[in-house]
Amino acid sequence: MVTLLYGMVFGPALARRDPLVKATATLGLTLILLGAMDLLWPSSGGQSRAITLPTDNSGFMISQVQVTWTDVIGLAVGVIMTAVTGAFLRFTKLGTTMRAMANDRDITATLGVPVRRVEAAAWFGCGVLSGIAGVLLGDLVALDPTTLTFLVISSLAAALIAQLRSITLTFLAAIVIGTVDSCITPIQSITNYRDMTPFVLAAIGLLWVNRHRTISVSRQGI
Numbered sequence: 001m002v003t004l005l006y007g008m009v010f011g012p013a014l015a016r017r018d019p020l021v022k023a024t025a026t027l028g029l030t031l032i033l034l035g036a037m038d039l040l041w042p043s044s045g046g047q048s049r050a051i052t053l054p055t056d057n058s059g060f061m062i063s064q065v066q067v068t069w070t071d072v073i074g075l076a077v078g079v080i081m082t083a084v085t086g087a088f089l090r091f092t093k094l095g096t097t098m099r100a101m102a103n104d105r106d107i108t109a110t111l112g113v114p115v116r117r118v119e120a121a122a123w124f125g126c127g128v129l130s131g132i133a134g135v136l137l138g139d140l141v142a143l144d145p146t147t148l149t150f151l152v153i154s155s156l157a158a159a160l161i162a163q164l165r166s167i168t169l170t171f172l173a174a175i176v177i178g179t180v181d182s183c184i185t186p187i188q189s190i191t192n193y194r195d196m197t198p199f200v201l202a203a204i205g206l207l208w209v210n211r212h213r214t215i216s217v218s219r220q221g222i
Contacts, residue, residue: 176201
């Protein structure tokens with residue numbers, strides 16, 4: 001409901017802004033919610049709030065890494081959510097309308113599409129998916145505002161690498177960012193700089209994606 005209300009109030013103003021502005025606006029909502037959470041449910045002794053699931057108690061080993069069934073469920077849910085969301089946007093009438101609005105809101109409105117209703121459905125759907133992810137995050141990383149903030153930054157970096165156009169590419173970019181971050185953690189010499197991982201990978205990804213555009217512009221100038 002929070003995302004629905006936010007979308008109803010601020011959605012129309014953000015509709016015609018750049019994708020980066022939209023992403024930053026949603027990040028601002030996240031920071032507001034984290035601050036409100038910390039005020040309403042302060043952690044005792046500075047410890048993080050955590051949710052415990054039954055699947056934390058069992059798992060298997062990969063090399064020297066302990067993998068719980070909660071980790072497996074989290075990965076599976078991510079894959080399922082990516083596949084279902086992609087299929088919804090591609091094969092359903094409402095999903096097609098959402099993609100049309102993302103391409104050109106004004107033309108879609110002239111075709112008689114109820115723009116505000118479609119926007120409300122999109123914001124509500126995002127809220128539902130975020131709630132599902134929040135349950136798993138509360139178990140995997142605990143409900144710590146600082147940790148969750150960096151996770152949101154990592155998610156934003158993945159979305160920027162995909163240029164806010166491909167759900168599948170966003171998911172793959174998020175997997176790469178998380179894997180690189182985990183591989184850096186045990187290395188004592190650079191572990192203190194692992195928080196820079198999303199920014200570095202986002203910069204590399206954007207440069208790689210836009211390399212052909214830069215060459216094309218240079219040739220036109222010549």
